[in-house]
Amino acid sequence: MVFSSIIFLFLFLPAILVLVYPLPRRLQNVTLLAASAVFYVWGAGEQTWIILSVSLVSWVTALGIFKLQGKKSGGFFFFSSLLVVAGPLLAVKYIPVIQSALDNSSAPAQLYLPLGISFFTFHAISYIVDVRRGTIEPSRNVIHYLLYLFLFPHQIAGPIVRFSEIADEIAARLKPTTDDILYGLSRFGWGLAKKTMIADNAGAIAAAAWSQDWQIDTKAAWLGATAYTVQIYFDFSGYSDMALGLARLFGFHFPENFAGPYRSRSATEFWARWHMTLSRWFRDYVYIPLGGNRHGRLREYAALLLTFALTSLWHGATWPFLIWGGLWSGLLLIERITGLRNVQGWAWLRRPFMIFFIIVSWVPFRSPTTDSMMQMWNAMFHQTGIGLNPIVTTNLTPIGLAAVSIGFATFFLPQAIGKRTFDFIALRPDGSLRRTLASVVGLLALIGGATFSLWSSFSPFLYYQF
Numbered sequence: 001m002v003f004s005s006i007i008f009l010f011l012f013l014p015a016i017l018v019l020v021y022p023l024p025r026r027l028q029n030v031t032l033l034a035a036s037a038v039f040y041v042w043g044a045g046e047q048t049w050i051i052l053s054v055s056l057v058s059w060v061t062a063l064g065i066f067k068l069q070g071k072k073s074g075g076f077f078f079f080s081s082l083l084v085v086a087g088p089l090l091a092v093k094y095i096p097v098i099q100s101a102l103d104n105s106s107a108p109a110q111l112y113l114p115l116g117i118s119f120f121t122f123h124a125i126s127y128i129v130d131v132r133r134g135t136i137e138p139s140r141n142v143i144h145y146l147l148y149l150f151l152f153p154h155q156i157a158g159p160i161v162r163f164s165e166i167a168d169e170i171a172a173r174l175k176p177t178t179d180d181i182l183y184g185l186s187r188f189g190w191g192l193a194k195k196t197m198i199a200d201n202a203g204a205i206a207a208a209a210w211s212q213d214w215q216i217d218t219k220a221a222w223l224g225a226t227a228y229t230v231q232i233y234f235d236f237s238g239y240s241d242m243a244l245g246l247a248r249l250f251g252f253h254f255p256e257n258f259a260g261p262y263r264s265r266s267a268t269e270f271w272a273r274w275h276m277t278l279s280r281w282f283r284d285y286v287y288i289p290l291g292g293n294r295h296g297r298l299r300e301y302a303a304l305l306l307t308f309a310l311t312s313l314w315h316g317a318t319w320p321f322l323i324w325g326g327l328w329s330g331l332l333l334i335e336r337i338t339g340l341r342n343v344q345g346w347a348w349l350r351r352p353f354m355i356f357f358i359i360v361s362w363v364p365f366r367s368p369t370t371d372s373m374m375q376m377w378n379a380m381f382h383q384t385g386i387g388l389n390p391i392v393t394t395n396l397t398p399i400g401l402a403a404v405s406i407g408f409a410t411f412f413l414p415q416a417i418g419k420r421t422f423d424f425i426a427l428r429p430d431g432s433l434r435r436t437l438a439s440v441v442g443l444l445a446l447i448g449g450a451t452f453s454l455w456s457s458f459s460p461f462l463y464y465q466f
Contacts, residue, residue, distance in 0.1 A: 001039060001042045001043055002043075002156075002460055002461060003188075003191075003192070003195075003239065003242045003243075003246070003461075004192055004195050004196055004242075004449070004453050004459070004461075005453070006453060006454060009192075009450055009453060010450075012035075012038075012039070013246075016031075016032075016035045017249065019031055019035075020032060020035075020250065021175075025172065025173065028250075029143055029144065029147055029170065030143060032147060032151065032152075032250060033143060033146055033147045033150060035152065036147070036150040036151055036152040036155060037150060039152040039155065040115065040116070040150060040152070040155060043115045043156070044115040044116075047115065050088050050117065051115075051116070051117060051120050053088070054085055054088060054117075054120055054121065054124055055120070055124065055145070055146055055149045055150070056142075057081070057084055057085055058081070058085050058124035058125075058127060058128055058149075059138075059139070059142055059145045059146075061077070061081035061084070061085070061128060062081075062127060062128050062131045062138040063138050063140070064077060064081070065077060065078050065081065065128065065131050065132050065138075066131055066137065066138045069134070074132075078128070078132050081128055082125060082128060082129075085121060085124045085125060085128065086121055086125065088117060088121075089117050089118060089121045092117070093118075093316075093317070094313075094317050115156060116155055116156040116157065118314065119154070119155070119156065119157060119158050119160065120149060120155075122160050122278075122281055123148070123149055123160065123161065123163075124149065125285065126160070126162055126163070126281065126284075126285060127145075127148075127162075127163045129285055130162065130163065130164065135164065136163055136164050136167070139163070139167070141171075144167075144170045144171060145163075147170055148161075148163055148166065148167070148170060151247075151252070152246075153242075153243040153244075153246035153247045153250075153252070153254070154243050154247070154254060156461070157236070157239050157243075157461055157463040158239075158240065158243070158257060158275070158277055158278065158463070159240055159243060159244075159254055159255055159256075159257040159276075159277040160277035160278055160280075160281050161254055161255065161277070165253075165254075165255060166252055166253070166254070169251060169252050169253065173251040173252065174251060175251065176248070176249060176250070176251050180248050180249070180251065181249060182439045182442075183245070183248050184245045184246065184247075184248035184249035185245065185249070185442065185443060185446060186245070186439055186441070186442020186443060186445075186446070187241050187242075187244050187245030187248065187442065188241070188242050188245030188246055188249070188446065189245070189442045189443055189444075189445040189446025189447070189448075189449060190238075190241050190245075190441075190442050190445045190446075191237070191238040191239065191240065191241025191242035191243075191244075191245060191449075192238070192242060192445065192446060192449030192450065192453070193238075193445035193446070193448050193449040193452075194234040194235075194237060194238030194241065194449075195234065195235055195238035195239065195242070195449065195459075195461070196449045196452035196453050196456060196459075197403065197448060197449060197452050198230065198231075198234040198238075198403045198406060198407050199230070199231045199232075199233075199234035199235035199238055199403075199459075200231075200235075200452075200456055200459045201397070201399050201400045201402075201403035201404075202227045202228075202230040202231040202234070202400065202403045202404045202407055203227070203228075203231040203235070203459065204395050204397075204400055205223065205224060205227040205392065205395050205396065205400050205401075205404060206224050206225075206227040206228035206231050206366065207395075208220075208224070208392045208395040209221060209223060209224020209225070209227065209228075209376075209392055210224060210228075210366060210367070210372060210376070216375060216376065216379040217379060218379050218380065218382070218383050220379070220392040221376050221379035221380040222359075222380055223392065223404075224376070224392065225359050225360070225362060225363055225366075225376065225380065226359055226404060226408060227400075227404045228362055228363075228366045229262075229358060229359045229362050229407075229408075230403065230404050230407030230408060231407075231462070232362065232365075232366075232462055233258075233261070233262060233407070234407055235461055235462045235463075236258075236275070236461070236462060236463050237257070237258040239461050239463065240256075240257035240258055243257075244256070244257075255276070255277055256276060257275060257276055257277050258273065258274065258275070258276065259272075259273040259276065260273055261273035261274035262354075262355065262358060262410070262411040263351065263411065263412075263413065264351070264354050265344075265346075265347050265350040265351055265354060266335055266340060266341050266343075266350065266354065267328060267331040267332045267335055267341075267354070267357075268332060268335055268336075268341035269341075270354065270358070271328075271332070278311075282307050282310070282311055283307075286306075286307045286310060287303050287304065287307040290302075290303035290306060290307065291303050300336070301333055301336070301337075304329060304332060304333060304336070305329050305333065308325050308328060308329035308332070309322070309325060309329070311325060312324060312325025312326075313325075315365070318369075319370045320364040320365065320367045320368070320369070320370060320373050321364070321365065323364045323370075323373070324361060324362075324364040324365045327357075327360075327361045327364075328361060331357065351412070355411055355412075360377075360380070363376045363377055363380075
């Protein structure tokens, strides 16, 4: 079940809203947890026990870590608990790759990741580490903790929410106001429109360009790479918009996950705007513990490269993902060495360069193999044909072209305009007209997105695979 599916839009969500709203908070928590469990079991089935095991182990071990604070055995127990919590993710995601390398086989054994296990693991690790650091106290209410992990808006693909960010709202949140409901529906509708109207239609063109059934040509390669650049942003940011909107409907405030990343002037700025909760997670739990920028330049550069290598491996233990990470970490390193990351001017030159770099760097991220990556890059930078190949041509529908064109145009919008249109709709208390317009636009987007959901075929969110 995904947020853009007919079952979720017209059955699951309305039923949960009707069930939850009349209840007192304590019963709301139990009902939301039950609904979240149903949501997860619907997609994961028998694999649910793996996620439940990770959840219960992290809750119990955090209580133990808190009691062992200051004792010699505390450190060993802490690192052991991290290994146990991360074990299922490491086993399912990387052991097949290691076995394949040892056996010299061409492809690793296919093991299916439990749905959302990466994000469950990140949430659990952040909780354990924060308890260890003393920044939070562990929850002694297992219902509250399980609701933190299983809450269905962020369950499958984020945003990554720290326990401290919603602990008070789990324990004592206010009932949603009219503004909360309008904001939630508007934000959800905006994300649904981004997913069904832009991302899915751009994705059809990208999939055609990456098809191996026909030799790719230069025009198709650039069109496909641009279409994928549009698809992954509108797909993932659309999911985040829906998650934030759903959370607000139930009285929760999730952190923002995107802030116009394609309008960045540098790689440093891009990663401060793209999947922000993941970037902060790696900063706080990997980069800073490795030394960050506190122990000299060489230590800083090493920490940066290692952090990005781990980010690449999290997405997948394949050469294309490592190459993708290498491109970004290399540009980040150049900006640090030269000081370009602190330069504010030259936007007219730096923004087009970043668009070019972003489009090129998404090629390995999208490519299933090194060969397909090299085929796309070769076609992009060497003329290999005089016309679009038939597979791409058949997918160039008016809606698809409009989706890519609109998506690409937003890359060059001024920061303020883009923030108010394609990144989020915010109901601000600075004038009733603006509030009304924001609500109307969001609700129209909800109607349009729901209509496209009825009309189009099923399309899962891209980040579900991670």
